[in-house]
Amino acid sequence: MKRRYAIGFLTIATLAIFWFLATGPLALISPGRFPSPPDVWASLKQVSTKGYANGLLYQHVLHSLKLVALGFVVAIGTGVPLGLLMGWSRRAEAIINPVFSIIRPIPPLAWIPLAILWLGLGDAAKVMVIWFAAFVPSVINSFTGVRRIEPYVIEAARMLGTPRWRFVREVLIPAAAPLIFTGMRLSLQASWTTLVAAELVGALYGLGRILNVAQQDIYPGMIFVGMACVAILGWATTRLLAEVETRSLPWIQMARA
Amino acid sequence: MAVITFEGVRKSFGHNGGGFLALEKIDLTIADKEFVAIVGPSGCGKTTCMRMVAGFEFPTAGTVNVDGHRVTGPGPNRAVVFQQxxxxxxxxxxxxxxxxxxxxxxxxxxxxxxxxxxxxxxxxxxxxxxxxxxxxxxxxxxxxxxxxxxxxPDVLLMDEPFGALDAQTRTTMQEELVRIARRNPRTVLFITHAVEEAVYLADRVVIMTRRPGRIKEVIDIRSVRTAEKWDKYERIEDVMDLESFVHWRTHIWRSLREEKSGQDR
Known part of the structure; x- marks a missing residue:
């Protein structure tokens, strides 16, 4: 494990040195197209202290983070129960699936114009687009999670006389939990992708807004800062979710060990 | 008290020509606290018999009753031990x-x-x-x-419970089951394809035909066990050495082989 980390670190360090040399001393790449490390540093300083695109960096970050969190929670809060319901009840599946099948192939970003038309450039439109994008993987994976439960586990629960709600809480959900978490992870990624795209199209704050304004200003350093922030936040929130998963499913960790 | 009765039970799966008949003319009464093992060639419907007592399946015709009540669904008075x-x-x-x-x-x-x-x-x-x-x-x-x-539970239903275990563990578990069954007897319906296991554990062994499964023969092992004093031996291998054990084991083997060779033809 340590060896793997060391190799990963070396790869990134090599890339960073190459980046520094290529944009600086060797002048292989024009700074107008690809920013040098000092350019990025200057942009980071500017957006952190003086502000850029209507706000300071932390304001943009918090704003994007807030919308992702909101959209993600709404998406999994609706998607997971819907998927579980469709997995458990053939009737619910028969009713919901046709609608779901029509909506599913629409690329989430295609909802942006409608969302802006309905809800304007504010937060509500973004939450709506994130919701539409992020709830799909949660539905599909929760559904599959239920369908993949071994029939004899369900029979064992019935044989023990497990009442309905206890069955849902103590059998159905834990049995489907590994796939529910897979769905949530994909939902989280979809949340970030969609948010940045939605902010690119029209927003007053946020990381997408930084990217959009930086593009119009032809400001590669700032574009880099925006991208790096999205990458770091995306990574950090995914880690956080993985941590929640590890703690919620102790029996799976035991099985792997 | 827990008496299990099968009365004229027929069971088919699927429908409209795509189905098949799994069980036919099953009539069997299992007395209170009796240990009955069902053996039969694979696919003969022996597990289906157990599943109908458990309330996971229902007969196409006839009735399955526990204590005179028709089985309408699973319940904790009929505990199941699954192969998996x-x-x-x-x-x-x-x-x-x-x-x-x-x-x-x-x-x-x-x-x-x-x-x-x-x-x-x-x-x-x-x-x-x-x-x-x-x-x-x-x-x-x-x-x-x-x-x-x-x-x-009044009734204990066991569906090839030791089928997934290695031979040694299996033997230990069989001995333990006998120990528990003697100390704390229940009405047991035990499904297995292992003949020795059936003869060693059961009061009566039910042999089934190949599909559609019918009852071919019911063998009273308990009277043999009592007469030959099997219970004074603690170890399974000692019981398995007895002439009476070998006799009935071979009898059941032959009976099953007839079914199997019929199937291959």
């Missing part, structure tokens, strides 16, 4: 055993006492907090048996 153990991997050993008692509304103190007794009965002391994945197959099946026994 069917434990809840996210629950610890004691949580697995306790679930049925919680469902029955047994008070916490009483519950803990009974779970502890079941743990002791099955030799699971020290593993109460373990998850099923941490246990061997034999230990997992002990948990499943404890989970069934703790409910003090």
């Amino acid at each position: 153990f069917a434990l809840f991997p996210w629950k610890t050993v004691s949580e697995n055993i306790a679930l049925g008692l919680r469902n029955k509304g047994v008070e916490k103190l009483e519950r803990e006492k009974r779970v502890h007794q079941a743990v002791e009965l099955m030799g699971l002391e020290g593993y109460e907090g373990a998850f099923p994945h941490q246990l061997s197959g034999g230990m997992q099946q002990r948990v499943a048996i404890a989970r069934a026994y703790v409910l003090e």
Whole structure:
């Protein structure tokens, strides 16, 4: 494990040195197209202290983070129960699936114009687009999670006389939990992708807004800062979710060990 | 009291020409606290018989009754031990055993006492907090048996419970089951394809024909066991050496082989 980390670190360090040399001393790449490390540093300083695109960096970050969190929670809060319901009840599946099948192939970003038309450039439109994008993987994976439960586990629960709600809480959900978490992870990624795209199209704050304004200003350093922030936040929130998963499913960790 | 009766039971699966007849003319009465083993060629419907008593399947014609009541669904008075153990991997050993008692509304103190007794009965002391994945197959099946026994069910249904275990573990479990069954007798319906197991464990052995399964022969092992004093031997291999055991084992083997060769033709 340590060896793997060391190799990963070396790869990134090599890339960073190459980046520094290529944009600086060797002048292989024009700074107008690809920013040098000092350019990025200057942009980071500017957006952190003086502000850029209507706000300071932390304001943009918090704003994007807030919308992702909101959209993600709404998406999994609706998607997971819907998927579980469709997995458990053939009737619910028969009713919901046709609608779901029509909506599913629409690329989430295609909802942006409608969302802006309905809800304007504010937060509500973004939450709506994130919701539409992020709830799909949660539905599909929760559904599959239920369908993949071994029939004899369900029979064992019935044989023990497990009442309905206890069955849902103590059998159905834990049995489907590994796939529910897979769905949530994909939902989280979809949340970030969609948010940045939605902010690119029209927003007053946020990381997408930084990217959009930086593009119009032809400001590669700032574009880099925006991208790096999205990458770091995306990574950090995914880690956080993985941590929640590890703690919620102790029996799976035991099985792997 | 728990008497199981099959009356004129027929069972077919599927419909409109795509189906097949699984069981036909099953008439059988299992007395209270009797241990009955059903053996038969694979696909003969022996597991389906058990599943109809459990309430997982229903006869196409005829009735399956427990204590005179038609079986309408699963319930904790008919505990099932599955071949695949069917434990809840996210629950610890004691949580697995306790679930049925919680469902029955047994008070916490009483519950803990009974779970502890079941743990002791099955030799699971020290593993109460373990998850099923941490246990061997034999230990997992002990948990499943404890989970069934703790409910003090009238009927115990076992579907090839030792089929997934290695030969040694299997033997130990068979001996344990005999020990438990003598100490704490229940009405047991035991499905197996292992002839020795059936003869060693059961009071009566039911031999089934190939599909569609019918009852071919019912052998009263209990009278042989009593007459030949099998119970004075503690070890399974000593019982298996007895002439009376060998006789009935061979008899059942022959009977099953007839079914199998008929199937191949």
